[in-house]
Amino acid sequence: MKVPQPLALDRYDRRILELIQQEGRISNQELAERIGLSPSPCLRRLRALEESGLILGYRALVDARQLGYRLMALVHISMDRHTPERFANFERQVAALPQVQECLMITGQEVDYQLKIRVEDMDGYQQLLLQHITPIEGVSGVHSNFVLRPVFENRGVPVEL
Amino acid sequence: MKVPQPLALDRYDRRILELIQQEGRISNQELAERIGLSPSPCLRRLRALEESGLILGYRALVDARQLGYRLMALVHISMDRHTPERFANFERQVAALPQVQECLMITGQEVDYQLKIRVEDMDGYQQLLLQHITPIEGVSGVHSNFVLRPVFENRGVPVEL
DNA sequence: TACGGGTTGGCAGATTATGCCATCAAGTGG
DNA sequence: CCACTTGATGGCATAATCTGCCAACCCGTA
Structure with missing residues (x-):
């Protein structure tokens, strides 16, 4: 190290x-x-x-569509009370859901987190939301946008010159 | 093949x-x-x-912060006229910007794309936006959320049992 | 010129990848 | 119940790669 x-x-x-x-x-x-x-x-x-930690690790990129994940959505979460415990608990619960590919705490008057999720279809989306995300303590609002087309993803970080 | x-x-x-x-x-x-x-x-x-194409490739994960990219933002773009040419042109222009890590076409009454961008700081953000994104033909609205903390990213696609 | 720190290139041994072939398991038809 | 076919496995020999070590080199400084 x-x-x-x-x-x-x-x-x-x-x-x-x-x-x-x-x-x-x-x-x-x-x-x-x-x-x-x-x-x-x-x-x-x-x-x-x-x-040095500059290279964090290596990943294989797997084609999610071929694995049956045909739906990608961006889920915006708002929390009712902004206590550290609520946040920590939420993050832990969400990290346990394999369909959640990414979790970002973001700015926004109505929003606290954006999740990127992958599910099979609308049924899977509904299930994930109603059974696993909405029930998390402190979650007061959920609003989703669906991804119509991923133009590009997983680009490398630019390393100038 | x-x-x-x-x-x-x-x-x-x-x-x-x-x-x-x-x-x-x-x-x-x-x-x-x-x-x-x-x-x-x-x-x-x-x-x-x-x-079979199930494995799309391999990537090293590079720590963007250590490279000086201290600011991550989600930029929502709305287009004025929804013609295929406008979209194609926008996507091409945006793909040429190395700071744009991801570009998703999404649903939403006011939004057509979400970009995930990485920049050094607010100056870099402002420059990118004003000099390279806003000027793209057809872009009628831009609204950004900043990432306060990336709770987690780059998770693998779940491969059930 | 002599010195010291840091980096390079080459080499040998250890480790790994790759192609080939015999073996094995499962399913089919005689 | 026994060939026979298909598809996958494991082992082996060879080729390629990785890894640690050392001498040579570059460069700034005394």
Whole structure:
């Protein structure tokens, strides 16, 4: 473990970050070739980026539609009383629901959270909402928008220059 | 290339999908151990899942905050005229902005798109909005919510039993 | 010029991936 | 009940990759 340095990334590090955000399973050899370095220093840099916490991990992207999740929705939640306990409890309950892909606490006069959920269809949506989200203590309002088309998702973080 | 089958995933395939969504760079050997299969058939299954398109790819997760992106916002866009050309043009322009991490076309009486953006700070936000998003032809309204805290993101798609 | 810190490239051994083949289990028809 | 077919497994040999180590190099400084 290393304390986050003032963070000095040269162009090699940046190229590495760009490439592994696109091809997370690229071999170190090919990575080295593409950034114009030999395998040894390339691997050292990659490991250093991982150790520093800049690279949080690796994920395979799975096609949700092919798995039967044909409906994606953005669910906006408002809470009645804004106590830390209420929030903590809500977040814990929501984290336990696998259909909830993302949970963001956001600004907004009427809204406290936005959830991104994936379900099979409207039935699944209704079930999730009525049986698992609405009943959570403190939830006073729920409003959803459905995703008509995901234009793009899962883009990498820009690593300038 | 294979045509998407009726999709019959046994428990081995499901375990593979679960594991590589959590550890995208896991070695085939360890993957095989964890699912209780020898390396050969495990690798065959993994490759088959990739070929079938169920696995779309692999990504490294990069810590945006450490890269200086301290502000995340959800930007809601409304368009004045709902013609396919307007939409296509908007999507193209928005895709060219690296700060836009996600673009979803959504339902809503006043809203057509939700963008998830990452910027350095409020200055960056203002610049992005005024110089690159508002000027896009057809954009008639913009309303943003800021993310106070990302409770969780980037969760895997659930692969039931 | 000599020195020190940091990085590189190359090499050897360990680990992993890959293709091939015999074996095995399940289902079919004789 | 026995061939026979289909599809998947496990093991093995080979190829490719990773990993740790060390000498060489670059660069700023004394």
